[in-house]
Amino acid sequence: MSGLAAEIDDTGAREASVTVRRDPRQEMAARLPAVIQPFLSWLTARPAPDEKEIVRSPTHFVHQGCLLIVAGLTAGVLATLAPTIQADLLLFVSLTLTTSGLGIFQVVVFHHCGHGTVFRTWERNRLVGRLVSALFLFKHFDHYRKEHMYHHSARKLLTEEDEFADFVLGMCRLEPELSKRELWRRVLVNVVFSPGFHLRFLLRRMGAAMRSHDREHNAVAVAALVLPAAVSAIAGHFLAYLLIWFLPLTVLLQWATIGRILCEHRFPAPELIVARDKEFICLATAGVFPGVVPPREQAWSPSGFAAWSLWWLNMLTVQLLVRIIVLVGDAPCHDFHHRRPSTKLWTDYIHARQKDVDAGCPGFPLNYGETWGLFRAIDENLATLTATPRGAIPTWPR
Numbered sequence: 001m002s003g004l005a006a007e008i009d010d011t012g013a014r015e016a017s018v019t020v021r022r023d024p025r026q027e028m029a030a031r032l033p034a035v036i037q038p039f040l041s042w043l044t045a046r047p048a049p050d051e052k053e054i055v056r057s058p059t060h061f062v063h064q065g066c067l068l069i070v071a072g073l074t075a076g077v078l079a080t081l082a083p084t085i086q087a088d089l090l091l092f093v094s095l096t097l098t099t100s101g102l103g104i105f106q107v108v109v110f111h112h113c114g115h116g117t118v119f120r121t122w123e124r125n126r127l128v129g130r131l132v133s134a135l136f137l138f139k140h141f142d143h144y145r146k147e148h149m150y151h152h153s154a155r156k157l158l159t160e161e162d163e164f165a166d167f168v169l170g171m172c173r174l175e176p177e178l179s180k181r182e183l184w185r186r187v188l189v190n191v192v193f194s195p196g197f198h199l200r201f202l203l204r205r206m207g208a209a210m211r212s213h214d215r216e217h218n219a220v221a222v223a224a225l226v227l228p229a230a231v232s233a234i235a236g237h238f239l240a241y242l243l244i245w246f247l248p249l250t251v252l253l254q255w256a257t258i259g260r261i262l263c264e265h266r267f268p269a270p271e272l273i274v275a276r277d278k279e280f281i282c283l284a285t286a287g288v289f290p291g292v293v294p295p296r297e298q299a300w301s302p303s304g305f306a307a308w309s310l311w312w313l314n315m316l317t318v319q320l321l322v323r324i325i326v327l328v329g330d331a332p333c334h335d336f337h338h339r340r341p342s343t344k345l346w347t348d349y350i351h352a353r354q355k356d357v358d359a360g361c362p363g364f365p366l367n368y369g370e371t372w373g374l375f376r377a378i379d380e381n382l383a384t385l386t387a388t389p390r391g392a393i394p395t396w397p398r
Helices: 002-020 024-031 034-044 059-079 084-114 122-135 141-151 163-171 180-192 195-210 215-234 238-264 270-275 278-283 302-326 331-339 344-358 374-386
Strands: 287-289 370-372
Touching: 024 034, 034 302, 059 084, 059 238, 084 122, 084 141, 084 238, 084 302, 122 141, 122 215, 141 163, 163 195, 163 238, 180 195, 180 238, 180 374, 195 215, 195 238, 215 238, 238 302, 238 331, 238 374, 270 278, 278 331, 287 331, 331 344, 370 374
Parallel strands: 287 370
Antiparallel strands: none
16 A cells, blocks of 8 residues: 555646646746737747647748838838937837847748748759748758758767857867866857857858859858948948948847757757667757746736736747747747648648647657746756757867
8 A cells, every 4th residue: 555655646746846846838828818819829839728720821921021021121220210219219110120030930930941841842942942041141051951860860860960059169160078068158158149159150151152063052141231331332321331231130140040059959968969869859859939938827916017017028039039039930939840840731831830839749658748838948958958968969179
């Protein structure tokens, strides 16, 4: 009986822990009006319970990226004509929208063209992928696709041939077994706020786009960078060009890329890295959702009003900017993409992932994991790198 009692106690403890754990999205759905639920579903990349699926064409994201960039550049031009206060606001809007549009092209259009799932034919996917890589200084599409397929292989992920590992361990120069404090210091000092890092990153991008095996691609990449700069200089608007286009194309997009890549993957236990099975795939990434759990207090009480005001302030500033600039498109559901890389359901990634969660993720030994908040996700990923022995993953020359 004692063994049975212990098992019952253990079961009760597990149930209690599940009860205590709060699901931010479910609480938002329970505590906030139905009219704002679609907005919260987009912001958090998690659907409300029983929310209807969204039918969306893959080309929706092409149009979205174009619209964001055009709107951003238009706001930037208007900022050069407006009085000081309005100009500052318009410039902020311009930089936000343009960077978001560039992110859509990088994370969604370029990426899914590599999987052949944006357009009906492979030739069209390849043509658009090549054009995007030339215009926005990305790696030549053909090279990117080859390396990205390695990234989706359990045998290659977190090895020398993996683009994620190359960026985190090579470009960012993060190392296993270092303290989390030291890893954060390197991220902030040596990466995010390092002019040298951003210059190296930009030169790497320019070299990949302009010195590829494809002369036509190289010529388009050079023209896309040089012609707007030359025209704006001749017209006497070179500073405006630097602010409203070159800055988002370079430093701002690179900031967004750093944040997104650092939260994409974590380092499982050494034995799983060696095994490289489906459990390794499950634990190498998790969903990252912008948002925090809403307050328990009623909004009309004094303490509740303050708590809800701070919650909305956080959601409409930090979390909104993270969603618009860093975790664009289907980036929050990156774990779904790694488990179902060839699915055509990615266009409604919010509901497709949730349906897979509710079904128990058939074909995999573990259901999905998740983290709420970009910075918490990066912190958790760095913690896994701290716990990883040096011999478990490759190291890059310094």
